[in-house]
Amino acid sequence: MTTALITGATAGIGAAFARRLAADGHNLVLVARDTKRLQAQATELHDRHGVEVEALTADLSTEDGINQVEKRLGDRRDGVDLLVNNAGFGNKGRFLEVSMADELTMLKVHCEAVLRLTAAGTEAMRERHRGAVINVASVAAFVPRGTYGASKAWVVSFTQGAARDLAGSGVRLMALCPGFVRTEFHQRAGMGTDNIPGWLWLDADKLVGAALTDLSRGKTVSVPDPRYKALTGLAKLAPRGVLGGISSRAGRKYGPQQ
Numbered sequence: 001m002t003t004a005l006i007t008g009a010t011a012g013i014g015a016a017f018a019r020r021l022a023a024d025g026h027n028l029v030l031v032a033r034d035t036k037r038l039q040a041q042a043t044e045l046h047d048r049h050g051v052e053v054e055a056l057t058a059d060l061s062t063e064d065g066i067n068q069v070e071k072r073l074g075d076r077r078d079g080v081d082l083l084v085n086n087a088g089f090g091n092k093g094r095f096l097e098v099s100m101a102d103e104l105t106m107l108k109v110h111c112e113a114v115l116r117l118t119a120a121g122t123e124a125m126r127e128r129h130r131g132a133v134i135n136v137a138s139v140a141a142f143v144p145r146g147t148y149g150a151s152k153a154w155v156v157s158f159t160q161g162a163a164r165d166l167a168g169s170g171v172r173l174m175a176l177c178p179g180f181v182r183t184e185f186h187q188r189a190g191m192g193t194d195n196i197p198g199w200l201w202l203d204a205d206k207l208v209g210a211a212l213t214d215l216s217r218g219k220t221v222s223v224p225d226p227r228y229k230a231l232t233g234l235a236k237l238a239p240r241g242v243l244g245g246i247s248s249r250a251g252r253k254y255g256p257q258q
C-alpha cells in the first residue's frame with residue numbers, strides 16, 4: 001500500500017486527486033485549512049474505498065503550517081510515496097491593486113511551501129529509491145499574467161530543475177499545467193468567469209486522470225489537454241507583447257473592490 005499527501009485537498013483539483021487516488025487504493029494524507037471539511041472528506045473516502053485517510057490541518061501561508069507538513073513528509077516510519085503540491089489561490093485585482101501582504105502570501109503558498117515540501121518529501125523518497133511529486137502550476141506559467149503567472153512559472157522551472165538533479169534517484173517530479181478548471185478557485189478570488197468561453201473549461205476528474213498518465217509516462221511538464229497543448233504551442237510562437245495583452249484580460253474580470 002502506498003501513501004499520497006495532497007495539499008489543498010478539500011476542493012477542486014486537490015479533491016479530484018484525493019478521489020482518484022483513494023479509488024486506486026492509496027492511503028491518503030489530506031492537507032487544507034478547514035478542519036471540518038477535511039474530516040468529512042477523510043471519513044467519506046475511507047468509507048467508500050477502505051483506505052486510511054489522515055486529515056492534517058495546516059495553513060501553508062504560515063511558518064507553522066509549512067513546518068507541520070514538512071514534519072509529516074519526513075516521517076520515515078510512515079513514508080509518503082506521492083506528494084501533490086496543489087494548494088493555491090488567485091488574488092483579486094491587478095498589480096498594485098493587490099496589497100503587498102497578499103502578494104507575499106501568494107509567493108509563500110505557491111513558491112516557498114512548494115520548495116520546502118518538495119525538499120522534505122524527496123529527501124525521504126530518495127532514501128527509499130522511489131517516489132514522485134506533482135507540483136500543480138498552470139498554463140499561466142507560459143504567458144505574462146501578473147504575480148500569479150510569475151509564481152507558476154517559478155513552479156515549472158523549479159520542478160524541471162529538481163527533476164533533472166534527481167534523475168536516476170528513483171524519484172520523479174512533474175509540473176502539472178492546467179488551463180481553466182471548474183473549481184472554487186475563481187469564486188474564491190472574486191473573479192468573474194463569463195468572459196471565458198465554454199470550450200476552454202476542463203473537468204477536474206479528467207484532468208487528474210490525464211496528469212497521472214503523464215506522470216507514469218515520465219513527463220516532467222504536463223499540459224494534459226489537446227486544446228491547451230495547441231494554445232501553449234501557439235503561445236511559444238506569438239510575440240510576448242501580444243500574448244501579454246490577451247492573457248492579462250482572459251479570466252481576470254474582477255467584481256467591485258471591497
Ligand SMILES: NC(=O)c1ccc[n+]([C@@H]2O[C@H](COP(=O)([O-])OP(=O)(O)OC[C@H]3O[C@@H](n4cnc5c(N)ncnc54)[C@H](OP(=O)(O)O)[C@@H]3O)[C@@H](O)[C@H]2O)c1
Pocket residue numbers: 007008009010011012013014031032033034037058059060061086087088089109136137138139177178179180181182183184185186188
Ligand atoms: N481552477 C483553475 O482554473 C486552475 C487553473 C490552473 C491552475 N490551478 C491551480 O490548481 C491548484 C488548485 O486550485 P483549484 O482550482 O482546485 O482551487 P480551489 O477549488 O479553490 O481549491 C483550493 C484548495 O487549496 C486549499 N488552500 C488554499 N489556500 C491554502 C493555504 N494557505 N493552506 C492550505 N491549503 C490551502 C483550499 O482549502 P482551504 O480553504 O480549506 O485551505 C482548497 O482545498 C492551485 O494551485 C491553482 O493555482 C487552477
